Amino acid sequence: MIPTFVFVHGSGSSAHAWSATQREMAARGHRTLALDLPGRGAGFTQAYHEQDLETFAAEPSAASGLTADDFTGEVVDAVQRVRHHGPVVLVAHSFGGLPVTAAANAIPELIDRVVYVAAQCPVERHPGEYPALPEWSSSDVFGAVAPLMIGDPARQGFVRTNWRGADRARRVALRDAIAGELTEEEFLRVVVTSQPDEVFWPTDPTWDSRADKDSWGRIPRTFVKLTKDRSMPLAAQELYIAEADALTPDNPFDVRELESSHAGFFPKPGPLAGILDDLSVRAAAGSR
Template identity: 25%
Template sequence: MARIILVHGACHGAWCWRDVIPALQAEGHEVTALDMPGRGGGVAGLTLADQTDTILSAYEGRAVLVGHSAGGFSISAAAEAAPERVSRLIFVTALLPVDGEVLGRKMQGLKGTRAPVPLVVAPDRLSYSFDLSSAGEALYNGVSPEGIDWALTQVCNEPSDPHREPIRVGAAFASVPKSYVICTEDRMIPAVDQEAMAAGLSDVVRIATGHSPFLSTPAELAGHLSRMAA
């Protein structure tokens, strides 16, 4: 069985994997869900290197890194820094970068139709969050009303600086095997854009759900992650 590190996306935390962790553990995997640095905002100067350090310091030896949404940049930076410590990258409706891309610009350049979810920038301009009055159905379509209500209470401010930084990935990143879980009903990262990012990968699966399969279809997602990790 595998050691699996779960990395959340923007404005989320380790909490979002609540329903996936026990399903993976039941299959015998060693599972750790992480909080990236700066949850809640107010921290200046954070970088992708800080995210890399958080990931690589969470385990010894090698692990499978799973990234959701913006977490695709986080796990990619870690793989570039230490490919010998990453046995596989799994992108869950996530941003799969190419060298020099900036996360914020990559989101703005997506081709598919996206839900209009305004961002709320903190007064110190060091972080942002989603406008929670309209974000629920965009972030969590397919999740139960109770699940949406719970998730919205957990959403926090996301540090802006790493999302303005060009990522550097090259041969080290390219050497790590990759898998992709496409969510066909995603309203944040449209399926057409996921398909484009996953093009060329040999291990791609599709789930008929929205942007947050860890809450809408946790058992199905865990099944795919378990197979990919093994």
């Protein structure tokens, strides 16, 4: 049977990020679904577009009321719906690894493979603790994004980022951290669709979505390492892999590599689609 690939985006992103990947996969004969996680569009207000920063800073956010269960539920619901049509391959990028891991803990029997594309895969600690580890120390993303943040996320209960307020120097820093191989014009298309508001999860105990050995651990899994990633350093990606493999040594990650930055593969999806194309054969075979 033909599998369905369910794509889950990262922080500050949306289903739109997967558009080129979906086109490439469709051209190869695959069925796909890209999710919008809860809160997409929050912060896209008149004040944000007009850069009325005083008004924008004072506006409430739908992201402040969202929970980990809201995010996990969105993934679970999607998997349950498409499972009626055959095998399911769940693909996560970056922060998307958290709700995907939680969903895999909840419904392992409905998922034929999980694919982490430089995605968070917490095993030994709360996901918010990983960025403080030495393996994350070379990340450029926190310093690049911090000047664009509005307010205190811990006090507000959500993260608000003024992507449109990035001047040329800050855009260069962002591009270097997130997608260094893109031209400035290509990166502007990323910035214009980036989500201003995001859920604040790093210190929230309800976001403790560690992989469970007896449920998540039963599912075949692939980790796609992004070898030029300056947001989630290669050492951090390899830590997730090592912890997961230690948890379930009889079901280790199938590890692949892409010569890409954290988001540079999105507009050039051929290599990732090639990996997923190969995995689709395994998913279809496993469902027979």
